[in-house]
Amino acid sequence: MTLPAFLSDAVGGAAVGASVLLDGDEGRHAATVKRIRVGEQVVLTDGSGTSAVCSVTGTAKSSLTLSVVSTSFAERATPTITVVQALPKGDRGELAVEVLTEIDVDRIVPWAASRSVAVWKGERAAKGLAKWRATAREATKQARRSWLPEVAELTSTAEVAALIGEVDVALVLHEDAEQALAEVSFDGASSVLVVVGPEGGISDEELAAFEGARAVRLGSSVLRTSTAGVAAVAAILSRTDRWR
Structure with missing residues (x-):
């Protein structure tokens, strides 16, 4: 199954095991609209090449707390x-x-x-x-x-x-x-x-x-x-x- 994806600057430079917060509009959408719960996994990307698979460790009305499971970086393709x-x-x-x-x-x-x-x-x-x-x-x-x-x-x-x-x-x-x-x-x-x-x-x-x-x-x-x-x-x- 394809994991839900969200944009977040929090994963830029984040190491495996780090705790990150998904808040703002993206966090509100994840918590309120998508109703993502503790134990589920999502993908966060900073929009500048870095992506991270994260596990949800906590939820609030408009945010998710996550633990980074793995990270990857994609070089900008050419041309x-x-x-x-x-x-x-x-x-x-x-x-x-x-x-x-x-x-x-x-x-x-x-x-x-x-x-x-x-x-x-x-x-x-x-x-x-x-x-x-x-x-x-x-x-x-x-x-x-x-x-x-x-x-x-x-x-x-x-x-x-x-x-x-x-x-x-x-x-x-x-x-x-x-x-x-x-x-x-x-x-x-x-x-x-x-x-x-x-x-x-x-x-x-x-x-x-x-x-x-x-x-x-x-x-x-x-x-x-x-x-x-x-x-x-x-x-x-x-x-x-x-x-x-």
């Missing part, structure tokens, strides 16, 4: 994958974040594209970013990931262009691109970035701004913005050591 996701409409942003997290993306960057239907400003921006980050946390636990993906602040087109210059391979998904994603080589790359446009597509001005990135197409179907990134990343990972 690292960044997805620049144009803001989709409705709840499709959270859907994209959820599945991108499940397939092990390292960084998700919300992008205010010129043709994005959704607009993040002021309080709406704060709420939108909080939802994306909460979704990434929950998907990290569901997928039993050792590394929590970074969900960056909302970025502009100019900021995306700067990110492109920081990676080994940068790709822009575009339905009219001459080159297919399947033709791109990732040999020797330690970092890959994928730009996913909005429902209305990437504008010519944005495409020009992303100098240094290659425009690539997937198959013959036109995918939704919330699924195109997932399809592209899956195709990329299948051709790297991360999925071999």
